[in-house]
Amino acid sequence: FSFDDSGGPAHVRLATHTCVPQSLAWGENIVAAGNDGKVVFYDLEGTVYQLFDYSNDIANIKEFTGACFNPSGESVVLGAYNRLHVFNLNIR
Numbered sequence: 151f152s153f154d155d156s157g158g159p160a161h162v163r164l165a166t167h168t169c170v171p172q173s174l175a176w177g178e179n180i181v182a183a184g185n186d187g188k189v190v191f192y193d194l195e196g197t198v199y200q201l202f203d204y205s206n207d208i209a210n211i212k213e214f215t216g217a218c219f220n221p222s223g224e225s226v227v228l229g230a231y232n233r234l235h236v237f238n239l240n241i242r
Contacts (some may be wrong), residue, residue, distance in 0.1 A: 165196040173214040176199075177223030178239050183214035189228060189235070 167190060171182035177232070179199050180192040188204035204211050208241055212231035219226045224239040 165192045165198075173217035173228055175217035175219050175226055176220075177219030177226060181219075181226050181228070181237070183217065183228055185213035187211055187213075189214065189237070191237075204233055 164181070167182045168188050169184040169186040171184050173181070173183040176182050176193035180194070182191065182192065187203065187208040188205065189202040191200045193199045204215040210231075211233065213229050214230050214235075217226060223238065226237050228235040228237070
């Protein structure tokens with residue numbers, strides 16, 4: 151959802167993910183991940199910034215169930231069945 155300054159709430163579709171996003175967090179980018187093994191970073195306009203595809207290893211990863219950015223919003227940790235995946239933004 152987005153809220154404009156006119157006082158009333160407005161909603162827009164920001165992005166459409168490949169599955170139901172069970173892990174969703176917002177930092178410098180928006181990260182969404184779910185049970186299809188794909189981790190997708192979206193920019194603030196909703197376009198795909200970067201995609202990581204772990205679907206070939208879905209037997210070991212199972213599904214992503216948790217996500218949390220650090221306070222600066224540059225690093226995110228995603229929790230899977232038995233692994234933690236750390237992603238760090240590099241603006242270079």
